[in-house]
Amino acid sequence: MFRFVVDSRSTMNISINKSNHDIDANPESSLLDVLQQNLQLTGTKYGCGEGNCGACTVLVDGEATRSCITPVGSVAGRKVTTVEGLADDGQLNPVQEAFVEESAFQCGYCTPGFVISATALLSRNSAPSVGEIKSALSGHICRCGAYVRIVKAVQNAADSGGSK
Amino acid sequence: MNSDTQMLIRVVGPPFAGVIQQTGASPDSATLLEVFADGSVFVYSGKVEYGQGIRNSFAQMIASVLERDAEDIQVILADTARVPFDRGTTGSASTRTVGVQLAKAAEAAKAVIAKGLDPGDELGIEIVISGDEDGVAVDAFNSLTPHQGAARVDGTERVTGSAVYAHDFSLDGTAHGRLIRPPANGAKLVRLDAARAEQVPGFIQLVQVDGLIGVVAETKEAADRAASFVRARWDESGDYVSDWSMPAALNDRASEPVFLRDDGNALEGLTGAAEVISGTYYAPYVANAQMEPSAASVRWNDDGSLTVWCSNRAPFTEQAMLSSALGVDADKIRVITQEVGGSFGTKSQSVSLEAAILARESGRIVKVAYTREEEFSTSTVRPAALMEINAGVDDAGKLVAWDYTAVHAGDNAFRGRRGADSPYDAPSTRIRVADSPSPLPHGSYRSLGGAVNHFGREVHIDVIARQLGIDPLEFRLNNLSHPRYRRVLERVAEMSVWQSRPSSSSSSSGGKIGFGIAVGFDAGSYVAQIAQVSVEGSVVSVERVDVAFDCGKVFNPEGARNQIEGSVVMGLGTALWEAVEFDGGRVLSNGFGAYRVPRITDVPEISVEFIDDPADDPSGAGEPGIVPIAAAIANAVVDATGIALDRLPIEPQL
Numbered sequence: 001m002f003r004f005v006v007d008s009r010s011t012m013n014i015s016i017n018k019s020n021h022d023i024d025a026n027p028e029s030s031l032l033d034v035l036q037q038n039l040q041l042t043g044t045k046y047g048c049g050e051g052n053c054g055a056c057t058v059l060v061d062g063e064a065t066r067s068c069i070t071p072v073g074s075v076a077g078r079k080v081t082t083v084e085g086l087a088d089d090g091q092l093n094p095v096q097e098a099f100v101e102e103s104a105f106q107c108g109y110c111t112p113g114f115v116i117s118a119t120a121l122l123s124r125n126s127a128p129s130v131g132e133i134k135s136a137l138s139g140h141i142c143r144c145g146a147y148v149r150i151v152k153a154v155q156n157a158a159d160s161g162g163s164k
Numbered sequence: 165m166n167s168d169t170q171m172l173i174r175v176v177g178p179p180f181a182g183v184i185q186q187t188g189a190s191p192d193s194a195t196l197l198e199v200f201a202d203g204s205v206f207v208y209s210g211k212v213e214y215g216q217g218i219r220n221s222f223a224q225m226i227a228s229v230l231e232r233d234a235e236d237i238q239v240i241l242a243d244t245a246r247v248p249f250d251r252g253t254t255g256s257a258s259t260r261t262v263g264v265q266l267a268k269a270a271e272a273a274k275a276v277i278a279k280g281l282d283p284g285d286e287l288g289i290e291i292v293i294s295g296d297e298d299g300v301a302v303d304a305f306n307s308l309t310p311h312q313g314a315a316r317v318d319g320t321e322r323v324t325g326s327a328v329y330a331h332d333f334s335l336d337g338t339a340h341g342r343l344i345r346p347p348a349n350g351a352k353l354v355r356l357d358a359a360r361a362e363q364v365p366g367f368i369q370l371v372q373v374d375g376l377i378g379v380v381a382e383t384k385e386a387a388d389r390a391a392s393f394v395r396a397r398w399d400e401s402g403d404y405v406s407d408w409s410m411p412a413a414l415n416d417r418a419s420e421p422v423f424l425r426d427d428g429n430a431l432e433g434l435t436g437a438a439e440v441i442s443g444t445y446y447a448p449y450v451a452n453a454q455m456e457p458s459a460a461s462v463r464w465n466d467d468g469s470l471t472v473w474c475s476n477r478a479p480f481t482e483q484a485m486l487s488s489a490l491g492v493d494a495d496k497i498r499v500i501t502q503e504v505g506g507s508f509g510t511k512s513q514s515v516s517l518e519a520a521i522l523a524r525e526s527g528r529i530v531k532v533a534y535t536r537e538e539e540f541s542t543s544t545v546r547p548a549a550l551m552e553i554n555a556g557v558d559d560a561g562k563l564v565a566w567d568y569t570a571v572h573a574g575d576n577a578f579r580g581r582r583g584a585d586s587p588y589d590a591p592s593t594r595i596r597v598a599d600s601p602s603p604l605p606h607g608s609y610r611s612l613g614g615a616v617n618h619f620g621r622e623v624h625i626d627v628i629a630r631q632l633g634i635d636p637l638e639f640r641l642n643n644l645s646h647p648r649y650r651r652v653l654e655r656v657a658e659m660s661v662w663q664s665r666p667s668s669s670s671s672s673s674g675g676k677i678g679f680g681i682a683v684g685f686d687a688g689s690y691v692a693q694i695a696q697v698s699v700e701g702s703v704v705s706v707e708r709v710d711v712a713f714d715c716g717k718v719f720n721p722e723g724a725r726n727q728i729e730g731s732v733v734m735g736l737g738t739a740l741w742e743a744v745e746f747d748g749g750r751v752l753s754n755g756f757g758a759y760r761v762p763r764i765t766d767v768p769e770i771s772v773e774f775i776d777d778p779a780d781d782p783s784g785a786g787e788p789g790i791v792p793i794a795a796a797i798a799n800a801v802v803d804a805t806g807i808a809l810d811r812l813p814i815e816p817q818l
Contacts, residue, residue: 029385037384042332043325045505047455048536052756055455083325092323100319103726107215108322109455109505115323138765141756143455143506144215145733146726147767149314 012076016041017085027073031065032056034072035082043083043112047141054140057113058082064120066139083112086119094157095119104153106144114140118154127158170201173276175269177293179210179248180261193292194248196269197226199277205230205237207266210250211258212242212477213318214454214504215730216786217723218258220316224720225263229270230277234317242479242501252478259719259782268293314722321503330459330475330502331533338461339368340387341522341532344377344394345542348750349604350402353377361393370394371525376518380526384533405603406747410573411446411811414550414600418571421596424584430554433565433592437556440565441628444552445620446811447794448743449545449573449604451753453761456505457534458543460516462523469496470523474516475504482516489517490524508734509608510543540754544607545744547573549580551620555590561632563590563643570620572613573602583614583686583791586621588643603749611787614686615735615794619812622682622795626802636681636799637662644683648714651775652692653683655712659773660694675700678804682792688783689715690775693732695768695796699804702818704740706768706797711789713772716780724785729770731789737762739794741813 011024016039025034030049035041035058047055049068056068059081086093092100095118105111114137121128121136128136133154142150175197198206207226213219223237230237240246250262272291321327346353358370361379366386371378379394381387405413434440460474470492476482479499487494499516515532523530534542549572556565566588572580580597609615629639637657644650657663665679675698683692696708709732718724741760745752753759798809801818809817 026385033385036332040334041325042328042334045329045455046331046457046533048756050536050755050757053455053536083323087324092320096320096323099323101315103217103314103316103319103722105215105319105322106217106726106730107455107504107506108318108327109329111322112325134765138763141455141761141763143453143508143734143761145730145762145767147733147762147764148729148770149726150764 010073012073014072014075014077015079017081023072025072027076028071031058031067031070031072031075031080035067041082041084045109045112047110047113052141053110054113054117055110057116057140059116059120062120062123064117083116086115093119094160095122095154098153098157098160099150102149102153102156103146104149105142105146110140110142114142114150118157121154122158128154130155169204171198172201173199173273173289173291175272175291175293177265177269179250180265196248196266197273199273203236205232206240207237208240208247209262209266210242210247210479211262212253212479212501212504214253214477214507216258216727217316217720218253219318221259221263221720221723222266223317225267226270229267230274237317244479244483244497244499249480250478252481264782314726327503329456329505330461330473331456331505333459333461333473333502334531335461335463335529337529338531339380339382339526339528340384341378341380341519341530342387342391343518343532343538344379344391344396345538346398348398348400348402348748350749351398351400354397354399357395358393361390364390364393368528369526371522373521373525376521378518378522378532380522380528380530400748400750403603403749407448407743407745410448410548410603411550413603414548414571414573418598418600421569421598422581424581424595424597426594428565428592430565430567430592430594433590434554434556434567437564438559439631440554440556441631442552442554443624443627443810444550445623446551447549447616447619448812449548449606449746450609450738450742451540451545451744451759452508452510452543452609453540453756453759454506454508454510457536457539458515459531459533460519461529461531462516462519463529464523464527468492469498470520472497472499472516472520473502474499475507476501476513476516477504477507482513485513486517486520490520508610509546509612514542536756537754540759541751542605544605546609546616547579547602547606547613549573549613549616551617553620553624555624555628556592557628557632561634561639561642563588565592566590567594568621569596569598570613570617571598571600572616573600574606575599575601579608579612580617582612583617583684587646587649587685588625589645590643604744604746604751610731610734610790611686614684614787614791615738618682618684618791619794619798622684622792623798623809626680626799640681640683648690649683649685652690652712652714653681655773655775656681656692656694656710659712659771660696660708660710662694675705676804678800678802680796680799680801680803682795682799684788684791686784686788686791687786689713689785689788691788691792693792693796695793695800697797697800697804699801699818702815704797704801704815704818706736706766708769709771709793709796711770711772712775713785713789714775714777714780715785715788716782717778718774718776719782721774724774725772727786728772728789731787732770732793733762733767735790735793736766736768736797738812739797740815743813
């Protein structure tokens with residue numbers, strides 16, 4: 001199939017971790033690439049590039065979203081929160097704190113994605129059941145297999161006051 | 165080193181304790197530990213942190229000796245310019261080799277501190293320690309207080325996104341490389357046309373050197389786009405083997421087997437047995453599929469030296485490989501290992517060479533970061549294996565003969581030898597392992613071939629017990645006199661409902677319930693597991709796994725538990741679903757859509773108990789947990805369904 005070598009760019013205004021950015025990029029580029037390459041926000045990880053593993057999850061207007069399959073043009077004018085934006089003035093959020101306490105990771109590569117999705121879960125359901133926790137995190141892969149601890153960490157975070 | 169403050173104490177010595185040091189080409193002496201005037205303590209090791217928590221273990225051990233907080237201990241890992249030589253982070257051996265020696269170094273520093281330091285001492289004190297010929301290092305290790313709690317010294321960086329992995333590492337001015345790869349292993353390039361790639365804004369160069377083809381561009385996006393415009397035609401006529409013909413290919417192309425053991429006379433033992441029970445078992449290729457795909461950034465410096473930021477399991481091996489491939493002296497190559505996003509046995513060594521060649525040819529700092537598809541298509545996989553077992557039993561239910569022959573794919577059968585030996589008492593025991601050409605690049609995996617050999621052996625033990633009408637636990641205990649095997653089996657039975665388990669039942673969800681047991685040995689440790697499954701149609705839910713684990717004295721129970729839980733989860737995937745599909749060198753399962761790995765919804769309740777006998781030296785915890793699990797699950801599924809299982813994965817057979 002013949003394809004044209006074209007490179008269309010435009011400038012988009014996106015709120016990222018509470019500050020406004022004018023981003024000059026191809027609107028079809030993935031949000032993940034823009035975060036990592038243009039803004040050096042590398043806490044959001046590339047895991048599969050097809051939305052299967054959850055490592056690239058960010059919040060878009062509070063919703064857990066796979067940034068690797070989200071065109072950056074689709075988040076223009078919206079609020080994006082990455083793992084770097086969860087801590088408030090150096091104070092970890094309850095999910096982050098619980099993950100550290102439980103060591104709910106081994107290598108830690110998948111951790112930002114899990115932390116983001118768990119934060120989104122607790123913001124809409126402050127006392128989730130184990131089933132609800134598993135269901136909310138079923139789109140994520142932790143190949144080190146720290147799942148038992150991840151469930152416990154999210155429960156602990158909920159007990160300690162959830163996503164506030 | 166800490167340049168802001170005066171070094172007070174430097175402990176120098178061999179980087180490994182004891183026997184291990186004497187078996188390899190390790191250096192005599194290097195800096196292991198330094199104490200500075202501001203109170204900071206630096207520890208140096210060539211081990212790599214890839215999720216097993218070794219930075220944390222070292223920090224906690226040294227903190228325990230020096231009576232400090234673990235956060236005060238700076239652990240410098242896997243930077244070839246700063247740490248002692250190391251052969252690589254494998255075999256669950258870090259604690260019992262380097263850890264033991266670092267504990268001894270800390271003891272030596274502590275003794276000096278106890279005598280009182282002169283704050284005006286300008287030069288610092290150098291203490292030289294030996295290896296472990298005298299057992300002092302192990303004594304130092306065994307006197308450590310076990311660490312309580314789970315939190316790791318490097319946890320915060322992991323939850324805030326500030327931990328830097330090779331896949332996200334970047335320097336200013338870095339150009340991005342993307343390789344043009346053959347669609348199948350062994351395919352030959354016929355024609356290449358990069359004319360349109362060159363029109364992509366940001367394109368720098370097409371590199372074609374020694375069979376490597378890659379584009380270099382200013383940005384990742386430009387490199388991706390340029391690579392997508394390179395048109396290549398390939399000749400794929402090569403090895404015809406595919407995943408479905410692999411068992412036969414293993415058998416047909418097997419080498420002469422190597423004898424690992426030949427006690428008594430296996431053939432006579434079988435001939436004289438009251439009953440001979442035979443089976444053939446197969447385990448397919450499986451992928452490590454660690455979450456971070458391989459990546460490296462390389463800079464050629466003005467003096468001809470190069471600096472490599474990458475993920476690896478053995479920085480000095482990486483250095484040696486680059487030295488020989490690039491013709492640059494090893495001491496001019498600095499490998500700085502980043503946080504490693506999982507390994508389990510793979511992590512491409514070729515990625516740093518690829519980045520180095522692209523950087524050399526383009527004159528730029530070049531980063532190469534694999535896609536998931538590249539990782540699945542190019543990284544090494546656990547060798548497929550075929551295991552044939554003939555077992556003879558007498559009228560009393562005792563094994564009299566055990567004849568085991570395994571064929572593992574690859575020309576590197578040392579991997580296949582791990583775990584092939586049998587612990588059972590059969591007076592005639594013959595253990596043979598052969599290799600067979602591998603159509604896919606094969607390599608290490610958690611426990612190497614250990615988990616594969618244990619699958620064949622422990623499933624066959626259940627087949628024998630079932631045929632004789634003896635309880636599988638009782639049959640194992642009847643034929644195992646080794647006290648540490650017996651101890652983990654007895655403990656795991658106490659932990660679970662094994663003795664009172666129902667003979668056949670259905671769960672509330674309507675699935676058939678089954679229980680399976682298996683026992684194993686790996687990396688110096690003994691482990692027994694009982695799996696409880698529920699089977700509904702062809703869907704297996706593993707509901708509970710009990711683990712009795714004997715790794716000698718346990719220093720960091722939560723760290724070890726985390727590793728064992730992870731091993732169970734990883735092994736569960738190989739038991740139920742995982743198999744690399746391929747056709748003539750072309751890997752077909754090259755994404756997480758086509759290659760199913762365990763998710764949070766698949767995970768059973770996992771209970772782990774340690775034997776924790778202070779009389780036994782510390783042994784590995786990172787790998788042994790995986791060796792019995794596939795057999796325990798398979799045995800449980802057979803218990804639930806009555807369907808005979810002779811291969812992995814299980815679900816496609818139901």
